[in-house]
Amino acid sequence: MPxxxxxxxxxxVLTIVLASLLVFLAIQALPGDVVQQILGRDATPEAVARMRxxxxxxxxxxxxxxxxxxxxxxxxxxxxxVSGEPVGPNLLLHFxxxxxxxxxxxxISVTLSIVLGVVAGLRRxxxxxxxxxxxxxxxxxxxxxxxxxxxxxxxxxxIPMFPAVVLxxxxxxxxxxxxxxxxxxxxxxxxxAAYIIRMTRTSTIDVMTSEFITTAExxxxxxxxxxxxxxLPTALLPTLNVVAINxxxxxxxxxxxxxxxxxxxxxxxxxxxxFNRDLPVIxxxxxxxxxxxxxxxxxxxxxxxxxxxxxxxxxxxxxxAGAQPGPKASPAISTVERSQP
Amino acid sequence: xxxxxxxxxxAFTIGIVLILGNVLLALLAPWIxxxxxxxxxxxxxxxxxxGAHWLGTDMYGRDILSRTLNGGRYALQVTFLATTIAVAAGxxxxxxxxxxxxxxxxxxxRVVDAILSVPTILALLVVVxxxxxxxxxxxxxxxxxxxxxxxxxxxxAARSVKSLDYVTAAKARGERAGPIVVREILPNVSDVVLxxxxxxxxxxxxxxxxxxxxxxxxxPPAPDWGLMVAENRTALTVVPWATLGPVAAxxxxxxxxxxxxxxxxxxxxxxxxxxxxx
Numbered sequence: 178m179p180x181x182x183x184x185x186x187x188x189x190v191l192t193i194v195l196a197s198l199l200v201f202l203a204i205q206a207l208p209g210d211v212v213q214q215i216l217g218r219d220a221t222p223e224a225v226a227r228m229r230x231x232x233x234x235x236x237x238x239x240x241x242x243x244x245x246x247x248x249x250x251x252x253x254x255x256x257x258x259v260s261g262e263p264v265g266p267n268l269l270l271h272f273x274x275x276x277x278x279x280x281x282x283x284x285i286s287v288t289l290s291i292v293l294g295v296v297a298g299l300r301r302x303x304x305x306x307x308x309x310x311x312x313x314x315x316x317x318x319x320x321x322x323x324x325x326x327x328x329x330x331x332x333x334x335x336i337p338m339f340p341a342v343v344l345x346x347x348x349x350x351x352x353x354x355x356x357x358x359x360x361x362x363x364x365x366x367x368x369x370a371a372y373i374i375r376m377t378r379t380s381t382i383d384v385m386t387s388e389f390i391t392t393a394e395x396x397x398x399x400x401x402x403x404x405x406x407x408x409l410p411t412a413l414l415p416t417l418n419v420v421a422i423n424x425x426x427x428x429x430x431x432x433x434x435x436x437x438x439x440x441x442x443x444x445x446x447x448x449x450x451x452f453n454r455d456l457p458v459i460x461x462x463x464x465x466x467x468x469x470x471x472x473x474x475x476x477x478x479x480x481x482x483x484x485x486x487x488x489x490x491x492x493x494x495x496x497x498a499g500a501q502p503g504p505k506a507s508p509a510i511s512t513v514e515r516s517q518p
Numbered sequence: 519x520x521x522x523x524x525x526x527x528x529a530f531t532i533g534i535v536l537i538l539g540n541v542l543l544a545l546l547a548p549w550i551x552x553x554x555x556x557x558x559x560x561x562x563x564x565x566x567x568x569g570a571h572w573l574g575t576d577m578y579g580r581d582i583l584s585r586t587l588n589g590g591r592y593a594l595q596v597t598f599l600a601t602t603i604a605v606a607a608g609x610x611x612x613x614x615x616x617x618x619x620x621x622x623x624x625x626x627x628r629v630v631d632a633i634l635s636v637p638t639i640l641a642l643l644v645v646v647x648x649x650x651x652x653x654x655x656x657x658x659x660x661x662x663x664x665x666x667x668x669x670x671x672x673x674x675a676a677r678s679v680k681s682l683d684y685v686t687a688a689k690a691r692g693e694r695a696g697p698i699v700v701r702e703i704l705p706n707v708s709d710v711v712l713x714x715x716x717x718x719x720x721x722x723x724x725x726x727x728x729x730x731x732x733x734x735x736x737x738p739p740a741p742d743w744g745l746m747v748a749e750n751r752t753a754l755t756v757v758p759w760a761t762l763g764p765v766a767a768x769x770x771x772x773x774x775x776x777x778x779x780x781x782x783x784x785x786x787x788x789x790x791x792x793x794x795x796x
Contacts (some may be wrong), residue, residue, distance in 0.1 A: 188631075191628065192628070192631045192632050192635055193635070195629065195632035196632040196633070196635045196636055198632075199629075199632055199633065199636075200636065202645060203644055203645065203648065204644065204648060212694060225747060251763035314773060314776055314777075315769075315773075316634060317720075317772070317776060318720075318769045318773045318776060319765065320724055320727055320728060320731070320744075320747075320765065320768065320769075321728075322728065322731050322744075322747055322748075322751070323761070323765045323769075324748070326751040326761060327754075328756065329674060330754050334755070372602060374701070390707075410572045425635070425637055426637065426638070428637040428638035428640070429637035429638050429640055430639075432639050432643070433639070433728055433731070433732065436732060444522070447643060448643070450647075450731065451644075451646065451647040452645045454647055454648075456647075459643075459644055459647060462640065463636050463640050463641070463644055466635075466637050466640055467632070467635040467636050470635040470636075470637065471635050495672075515532075
């Protein structure tokens with residue numbers, strides 16, 4: 178068991194390092210010379226050469242990666258090509274602002290979707306199920322940018338409850354930003370909840386038709402007790418991983434939402450960096466996001482292990498299979514496997 | 519075909535109708551749209567719906583109906599290409615990885631995990647920021663981002679197939695890995711692959727539209743759903759259809775894909791709702 182946790186930790190670290198290498202290579206190896214871009218087309222070859230050595234671009238790619246990695250481990254992500262300032266502190270500031278949206282989003286969407294998903298699962302085929310399923314289908318199908326536009330129209334233009342765009346810069350205090358987080362939070366929560374609802378509904382239905390629930394019912398337990406004590410803990414277990422995956426998705430979703438509301442978070446920083454081809458900033462954001470994704474999945478796995486004794490042992494068959502080989506999607510796969518005749 | 523799809527339910531039929539309707543309208547758009555989608559007419563700017571312009575006109579006086587009809591062409595084209603390549607590559611690799619196992623499996627899955635750990639939009643933006651936003655670059659970027667997810671799903675399904683008797687029999691006949699993967703394993707995970715395709719396409723089309731919305735996909739003045747929303751959302755109260763039209767089209771297509779994949783999943787016994795890999 179401790180060995181298994183250690184292995185998971187090891188593979189998480191390996192995944193982050195590999196992701197950072199891939200991002201680094203993608204940015205460094207693909208065509209498009211940074212120096213040429215900074216200096217413009219008319220730059221003399223000497224100037225280009227000088228700048229290349231100034232930026233350390235004349236050392237081999239792999240060496241540069243190792244240097245960058247060691248820097249990154251100490252929080253030094255290099256300097257922005259556009260502003261000339263260190264990437265780290267600026268990224269941290271934007272990350273803090275994104276967290277201000279992300280944390281309420283996770284809390285709201287997880288609570289909402291577990292309640293609705295379980296209700297839909299328990300009342301399968303009834304109108305409550307149909308309406309919840311229909312709403313989540315709509316929430317999955319209407320792009321976030323449209324939901325955001327409609328909410329702005331309703332709650333910023335129609336009834337001016339919230340600001341339509343954020344005017345504060347990244348340095349604004351959390352209290353200053355607080356009024357403007359709610360519309361972004363609602364948009365992200367809706368999109369995220371849709372998937373978790375579906376997941377929770379399916380797993381609730383799965384559990385409610387399983388034998389141990391029938392046993393509990395035949396023992397004459399009250400319905401509430403059967404659901405709360407017997408069904409829920411089992412039903413919510415697979416939901417954990419979907420929540421973890423959705424948190425990772427949200428890191429992408431914030432790009433759109435922050436763009437619309439002009440919110441000074443990591444997503445807007447990313448877009449700005451992409452427009453300016455500010456590679457060190459792009460790299461840093463991609464790696465930080467990968468680290469968060471892996472950390473969320475690790476956390477979900479460890480929680481699952483703590484709650485479900487079956488997950489503490491590796492399956493006999495071979496590495497992988499039903500238990501948790503890498504950052505997630507395995508519950509999905511094991512389900513697909515189960516549903517194979 | 520008909521027999522396999524019977525029992526998929528009315529939702530499935532609605533889904534198919536929505537998909538085909540959108541594809542058909544996009545294909546016929548150049549012939550059925552009443553106006554040139556990029557022709558501006560400043561005299562007729564920002565008009566409400568009328569007999570001449572059924573959905574009104576945008577700020578440049580362009581006909582919104584014509585733009586909406588043509589607006590799916592880019593997104594649907596990219597979605598079709600990217601999804602087909604990603605699912606084909608992912609299905610083949612997924613089966614191969616499951617069949618070969620061992621260190622090959624370990625190495626590929628490590629890389630898959632690493633790619634999956636970078637959020638989709640960020641990974642896409644990284645590629646676009648380096649290579650520009652041509653159509654094939656976007657297709658390539660979506661393939662890079664989504665193939666790993668398909669590999670994961672198909673590998674999971676293929677693992678349970680590879681130990682079945684007919685695979686062992688093929689191995690005993692001395693067949694090589696290639697033919698075994700293509701002829702024995704792949705056909706037996708085709709249900710998973712089919713559901714995966716519908717599901718994946720729904721995410722791809724939303725992703726492409728989001729990219730256009732952010733300014734990294736279709737270029738103005740081209741008619742495109744995502745771009746139209748970006749251009750017209752500030753005028754939502756003045757010409758609502760300029761935003762609602764393209765979104766309704768996009769959403770109906772995505773709903774169609776969801777209903778279809780749900781129906782297929784139910785019919786074929788593949789429960790895709792359990793998977794959250796976007």
